Structures are given as structure tokens and as C-alpha cells.
Amino acid sequence: MTVLLVVxxxxxxxxxxYLTDRAVQARHDSVFPWGTLAVNVAGSFILGLLVAGAATxxxxxxxxxxxxxxxxxxxxTYSTFxxxxxxLAQEGARFYAVANVVASVVxxxxxxxxxxxxxxxxxx
Amino acid sequence: MDxxxxxxxxxxxxxxxxxxxxRTVDHRKLDQRMLDHRMLDHRxxxxxxxxxxxxxxxxxxxxxxxxxxxxxxxxWAVLTAIAVGGALGSLARYGLAVAFPPPPAGLxxxxxxxxxxxxxxxxxxxxxxxxVFDAHPLVRPLLGVGVLGGFTTFSTYVVDIxxxxxxGAAGTALAYxxxxxxxxxxxxxxxxxxxxxxxxxxxxEEPDVDSLRVVEEVRS
Numbered sequence: 267m268t269v270l271l272v273v274x275x276x277x278x279x280x281x282x283x284y285l286t287d288r289a290v291q292a293r294h295d296s297v298f299p300w301g302t303l304a305v306n307v308a309g310s311f312i313l314g315l316l317v318a319g320a321a322t323x324x325x326x327x328x329x330x331x332x333x334x335x336x337x338x339x340x341x342x343t344y345s346t347f348x349x350x351x352x353x354l355a356q357e358g359a360r361f362y363a364v365a366n367v368v369a370s371v372v373x374x375x376x377x378x379x380x381x382x383x384x385x386x387x388x389x390x
Numbered sequence: 391m392d393x394x395x396x397x398x399x400x401x402x403x404x405x406x407x408x409x410x411x412x413r414t415v416d417h418r419k420l421d422q423r424m425l426d427h428r429m430l431d432h433r434x435x436x437x438x439x440x441x442x443x444x445x446x447x448x449x450x451x452x453x454x455x456x457x458x459x460x461x462x463x464x465x466w467a468v469l470t471a472i473a474v475g476g477a478l479g480s481l482a483r484y485g486l487a488v489a490f491p492p493p494p495a496g497l498x499x500x501x502x503x504x505x506x507x508x509x510x511x512x513x514x515x516x517x518x519x520x521x522v523f524d525a526h527p528l529v530r531p532l533l534g535v536g537v538l539g540g541f542t543t544f545s546t547y548v549v550d551i552x553x554x555x556x557x558g559a560a561g562t563a564l565a566y567x568x569x570x571x572x573x574x575x576x577x578x579x580x581x582x583x584x585x586x587x588x589x590x591x592x593x594x595e596e597p598d599v600d601s602l603r604v605v606e607e608v609r610s
Contacts, residue, residue: 272484273477280476280540281469284449284531288461291452299447309545317549334545335484340476344505344542345512345534348574349448352513352582357446367571374548382552 268331275336279309283341298362299350302343303370309342310374314381324389444520444582448512449535460527471528475536483541495557497566498550501543502573508542509574513581522589 287301294300316334319325347370354363445451452458460468483504492498515534519525547570554563 269481269484272480276476276480276540277473279480280536281472283539284469284472284535287447287449288452291447291450295452297446302447302449306544310548313545313549314552317553335487336480338545339483339543340480340540342544342546343449343539344544344547344570344574345508345538345578346447346449346542347544348505348509348571348578349512349516350446352575352578353444353446356582370544371548371567371571374544375551378545378548378552 268328271328271332272336272339275332275334275338276340277336279337279340282337283343297354297357297359299346299354299366302346302350303366303373306342306347306370307373307377309338311377311381313338313342314378315385316381318382318385319389322385322389324385444516448516448530449539456527457530460531464527467528468531471532472536472539475532476540477536479537479540479542483543487546492550495554495559495562497554497562498546501546501550502566502570505542505547505570506573506577508538509577510581512538513578513583514585515581517582517585517589521586 283302283305286305290301290304313334316325316330316338320327320330347366351363351366354360354366445454445457450457450460483501486500486504487498490500492500512534515530515538519530519534551563551567554560554566
């Protein structure tokens with residue numbers, strides 16, 4: 267059952283990352299990988315919300331498997347994030363490479379803590 | 391940006407059209423490459439290396455013409471490949487997380503291993519699909535966007551750091567944060583470098599099939 271929920275979440279999450287990345291690039295032509303940053307921060311917020319919600323029994327484990335492990339896991343990516351960072355550095359865009367790392371980690375962590383705070387407000 | 395007058399006529403070959411690697415220089419490809427990397431620095435324009443041909447974003451890079459048009463050409467095939475790959479990658483990640491659950495304030499080694507190995511594999515994959523062979527258009531969506539994107543995770547990385555911080559082990563959290571970062575970046579770099587090195591010999595010996603095909607197209 268849990269396995270099925272993870273699969274269903276991932277089937278939605280992975281194409282959503284691709285489509286979001288396309289949409290962001292189409293509207294915002296930049297070397298900086300805004301699309302990947304956007305999905306990673308959004309996914310971190312949702313997972314932070316769900317995990318904190320599950321800790322207070324406000325969110326069921328099924329929802330965590332479907333939306334957290336499946337959807338957020340497939341929506342967010344470490345492979346693309348690290349690949350982009352290395353490529354930016356290799357192309358001489360070192361500032362963008364460092365900015366990508368700092369922005370992703372800081373915004374991702376901020377989003378997760380914000381998600382947890384929202385969960386606390388709803389279910390705490 | 392597609393329209394570039396005179397680009398076709400520049401696709402020609404002569405003994406001069408060889409770079410230091412002995413590879414045939416394809417002017418049409420070179421022009422496209424310059425367009426693709428117009429936002430990046432001047433080093434991207436120097437022929438002779440392989441790495442500048444890699445796109446910047448492994449999921450999708452709209453500066454690369456073929457990737458820009460792939461969703462219009464075969465929307466369902468591309469999205470299905472990504473969904474199937476994403477499901478497979480996520481299953482593998484879930485299986486490892488269940489097999490090796492992290493202790494309450496301890497390091498999530500499964501997620502660490504997933505994110506670092508995913509970095510190594512995306513480096514290898516992107517060199518293979520970009521430089522080596524005429525990869526099927528669904529290989530990158532299936533394996534890169536789908537499997538590796540679904541396998542690796544940024545959200546769990548971040549929420550695990552949060553969990554360790556909340557457990558009062560800020561030092562461990564920082565070590566995990568930096569450790570994953572350094573290891574994954576090194577893995578991508580290694581994946582790209584090792585694959586390029588392994589292929590360099592092969593590429594300089596064999597004719598560039600892609601360039602030959604372009605020349606054929608222009609002639610016919």
C-alpha cells in the first residue's frame with residue numbers, strides 16, 4: 267500500500283519538476299537555475315509541513331508516503347542541483363555556482379522550518 | 391534564435407577543420423553551441439574540449455534546441471518516460487530509506503548515499519547522452535529527469551537537517567549539510583571527468599558520426 271502511494275506521488279512529482287523547470291526557463295532566460303531552485307524550495311516547504319504535521323498526528327502516514335516521500339521526493343532533486351552547480355563552476359560562472367548552493371540550502375531550510383511552523387499553527 | 395542566415399552553408403569540412411583532439415569541427419554545431427552558451431563566458435566558445443557541450447541544467451535546458459522542442463514533438467512520450475523513471479527512482483530511494491532508517495539524532499546514510507551516487511550517475515549520463523552517441527531522445531528524460539531526479543531528493547536532505555537540529559545535534563546537522571554537498575559536487579565532477587577521459591581516446595579515433603551526417607544532409 268505504502269509502496270503504491272510512493273509510486274503515485276512520484277508519477278506526478280517528476281513530470282511536475284520538468285514542466286516547472288521549462289516554464290520558469292521560458293519566462294526567465296538566465297544562467298541561474300531558478301527552475302530547480304523553485305521546485306527544491308517548494309518541495310522542502312511541503313515536506314517540512316507534512317513531517318511536522320505527522321509528528322502531531324495531524325497528517326496520516328499515508329499522506330506522508332504519497333505527498334512527502336513520493337511527490338516531494340520526485341519533485342525535488344539533488345542530482346540536478348549538484349550537476350548545475352558543477353556545470354556553472356566549469357563554465358566560469360563561479361558566483362552563480364556559489365549563489366546556487368547558498369540560496370538552495372538557505373531557502374530550502376527556511377522553507378522547511380516555515381512549513382513546520384505552519385503545521386504547528388494548524389495541528390499543534 | 392533559430393534563424394541564423396548562412397549557418398547551413400558553413401557546414402563544410404576540410405583538413406583545416408580539425409581541432410587539437412583531431413576531431414572534425416562541425417561549424418553548424420559550433421554555431422549552435424555558441425548560441426546555446428551565449429549567456430556563459432567566453433571559454434564556452436572555444437572548441438577543443440567536450441565539457442562546454444554539456445547543457446547547464448540536466449533536467450531540461452531550453453538553450454539546447456533539441457530539448458526546447460522535445461515537449462512539442464512528443465509530449466506524452468517525454469512525460470511518460472519522466473513519470474516512469476521518477477517512479478522507479480523513487481521506489482529505489484524509498485526501499486533504501488526503509489532498509490536503513492536513520493536514528494533520531496543520527497545521520498541518514500541512505501539519503502546521503504542516494505544523493506551522492508545520483509550525482510556521480512548524472513555526471514556520467516550527461517556526458518554519454520551529450521557527447522558520445524546519438525542517444526535516443528527519451529534517454530535523458532527517462533534516466534536523467536526521471537530515474538535520477540526521482541532517486542535523489544533535496545526535500546528529505548533539508549528536512550533531515552531540520553530533524554537533527556531539532557534533536558539538539560547542530561554540529562551533526564552542519565556536518566551532514568556540508569558532507570552531502572561536498573561529496574555530491576565531487577561525485578558530479580568525477581562522473582563528468584572520468585567519462586570524458588574514458589571516451590577521449592575513442593572519440594579521437596572514430597569519425598564524428600554526427601558531423602558526417604550533417605555534411606550528408608547539407609550535400610543532399
